[in-house]
Amino acid sequence: MAADETLVGSVCGTKETTACDLECRGVTKRFGSFVAVGDVSFTVPRGSFFSILGPSGCGKTTLLRMIAGFLQPDAGDILIKGRSVLDEPPNRRPVNMVFQHLALFPMMDVAGNIAYGLRRRGVPSAEIVRKVEDALERVGLPGYGAKRISQLSGGQKQRVAIARAMVLEPDVLLLDEPLGALDLKLREHMKVELKKLQNRFGTTFVYITHDQGEALVMSDQVAVMNRGRFEQVGPPPALYYRPQTPFVAGFVGDTNRWRGKVLTADATGVKVSTDSGLTLLAVSAAGMSPSAGDEVDVFVRPEAIALSRDEAGLGTLDNRMGGEVVSLLFNGANSRVLVREKNSGGEVDVTLPQAGEMHELKPGAHVHFGWRADQALCFPASGGDEA
């Protein structure tokens, strides 16, 4: 985590404040005694796609609304292009928002929606017409100006909402889970589309979502938020492969989790005896140094687990065990096998290899599976931070 933070910090350090479009310093918001957002600090470099990922109720919407200006933080500062915007009402901030339900004005046609902000700025009408056409062109809807909002499909509405905000050339575009209402196929398509649009406009995007798929696919940087705080900020691969907190390990991507006690711990690894009676070899997450007797959680990704018909197939993997296939969860390339470990009775989620001997696996079959110690991360056991 430290490495990632310095990475962000170096881009947006004090010397080059102009290189980052958005900076939050110790932003805090309380509702009564409930801390919705607690002391959150981050910087977003210019032109990047920054996502805030967290479960519902983690405070991400509150944070976004503070950036947009609809809520005033109780403490901290929000800077856009190095300038504090706390005193600016939402209609004067150089940020625009794509709302969760898009909030297109049904009383206006498409062109009217896009022109709304320009009219408010007093742009001459000839220029408005030109800019609206240009914006429609850029989102791939040329000639749609005269259509009513109700005539558009979900994906088209999405693009009009983006065009309406982008035509004002904001320093930062805020997106509040705008893909949530779309069906799966369209959502997959719009993910790619959004990323392309962001590239084309070169605007800084701040995107909030509870869907890790959206965050991982589109973002340059992702902040994982939980209970009003940032757990970890980093590029998607870092979050996935090197989670720094048990929450991130559990929330980003699928994972198997075992709770247990540390038997021995040294520089090379940790030996853990799980509550279910397994003995696992793992490595400690960065910055943690568990000692014997500590309660820990061990996380192993389904795709890190190798599957074999016979024990020999596992070779010299650090953790090896056998079990019986409980069920096959077919999902194309993401198919999984649920295996019941024969000694502990616990179920383990394993990615099904697409090629070779596993092709005709049936429930009830005996299999062997295992993983390397460095693919099992252990964290000090967390209380109720269930992902």
Place this chain on the structure above:
Amino acid sequence: MSARTKLSLILLFAPFALWLGVLIIIPHIDMFLVSIREKIGIGQYRIGPANYMAFFTEPLYWNTFMRTALMSIAATLLTFLIGFPVAFYIAKVARGRLKTTLFLMVLLPFWVSELVRTFGWMILLRETGVISHTLQWLGLVHRPVELLYNDGAIMVGLVYTSMLFMVVPLVTTLDSLDDELIEAGYDLGGNGWSVLREIVIPHAMPGIVSGSIVVFMLSLGNYLTPVLMGGKNSLWFTEQIYQQFIVRFNWEQGAAFGFLLLFLSSLIVWLGLKITGQTLRETMG
């Protein structure tokens, strides 16, 4: 459609059809027939437009109608101007219990009859009334003041009587306005005024139109409030109709006035819709 569903449909509509036919359509046909009767002698009548012509040739009738129409339009506007902020507050600002309480407070005065409500205002406004006494007690005036029996009093009465019929449709339409739209309006650079003008008002237009039509029609057809609060000089058109029917026993003239009121008020509503570019279909849909 099976015979059974047909029968239940007929039964379902029967009370409505009866009500419409017996209490509205048949009396109106009869009224119309009466209105085109000209009295030429005792018990002798002929068909002709004289009763209608009287309205246009006698300035008193015409002026009374114009005055009634203009004051009703003014009452409608005033009700809208007062009712809109109230409705906006109830629909968009107030939350939970406060919302219910406020809505109930708008509704509450309408649990008593219009007559009692009007008398309430009379107690407040008359020469020996509450306001007059209070002003004297405060030393602001040195003798009783008469606040009743003028156009202002009529206007107060009309606006008060109509408030509910403006607030309820407005609350309903404003309630359906997504808060996100208002926020989006601000986010894209709008201020309070432009958000109101470009987003809130266009959205609330069906409510505004239906509320205005109801309030206008109620004011125009109101008898009790103008007569009680405006006194003898209220010069309200419905009073004119009452005069013809009851005092002068000239049913023919009264019936003609009744029809003129119906057509002229419909004409004004139609013109109002045309000028504001609204259609009745949109409003009702």
